[in-house]
Amino acid sequence: MEAFHDQLSFFRLAVPSALMVCLEWWSFETLVLLSGLLPNPKLETSVLSITLNTANCLFMIPYGLGATISTRVSNELGAGRPGAARLAVRVVMFFAILEGLIMGVVLVSVRRVWGHAYSDEEEVVTYVAKMVLVIAVSNFLDGIQSVLSGVARGCGWQKICACINLGAFYAVGIPAAYLLAFVLHVGGMGLWIGIIFGILVQVLLFVAITLCTDWHKEVYIC
Incomplete structure (x- = not known):
């Protein structure tokens, strides 16, 4: 029965944590729905689905780093070691940036053949080759926000980050x-570029919060 004690504190963290993840993932799924409203929806939806699947596969690496840093930061703060928590954040940021650069180079290198893994239609393969360049940028930024989200969860900032x-x-x-795809007629690539703007805002805010963190104060809060 001890597992059911203090459930209110549990849900105060659990619900905002779920919202943090859901709000981001739902926005990416919205891109596929919007792609169906574009001219030539069959092509746009196919390519958006391929690129979203590619982005999700790549995201698993920084997502794992985010889960790791969340546990590490919370443990270090709980043990009263703010310096170790700060060092862990610096190390995971280095790995996130390195991973983003390496995977970006890999994506650019295989962009002309990646589409063949999903389709033999040359139109789809050519379109995917263009979109992969955008995915490389998206993956780099998404990797940074993923580890910073992990830091936020470790510090108990779920409500702020949601x-x-x-x-x-x-x-x-x-x-x-929507503006890029439907008003400026950039098409499916406009949908991805638009969501990158959202990721960029997210990253900048997470970076600002992390840089302004007083780690010694966080020890007492935790």
Whole structure:
């Protein structure tokens, strides 16, 4: 029965944590729905699905780093070691940037053949080759936000970060995607570029919060 004690504190962290993830993932799924409204929806939806699947596969690496740093930061703060927590954040940021650069180079290198893994239609393969360049940028930024989200969860900032995700993706990302795709007629690539604007806002806010963190104070808060 001890597992059911203090459930209110558990849900105060669990619900915002779920919102942090859901708000971001739902925004990417929205891109596929919007692609069906573009001219030549069969092509656009196919390519958006391929690129989204590619982005999700690549995201698993920084997502794992984010889960690791979340546990490490919370353990270090709970043990009263703010210096170790700060060092762990610096190390994981180095790995996130390195991973983003390496995977970006790999994506650019295979961009002309990657589409063949999903389709033999030359139109699809050519379009995917163009979109992969955008995915490389998206993956780099998404990797940084993933590890910073892990830091946020480790520090107990779930409510703040859920609000950041809400604003970044639904006040900036999706409106920018709609503007580029349907008003400026950039097409499916415009949808991805728009969501990158949302990720960029998210990353900048997470970086600002992390840089302004007083780690010694966080020890006492935790």
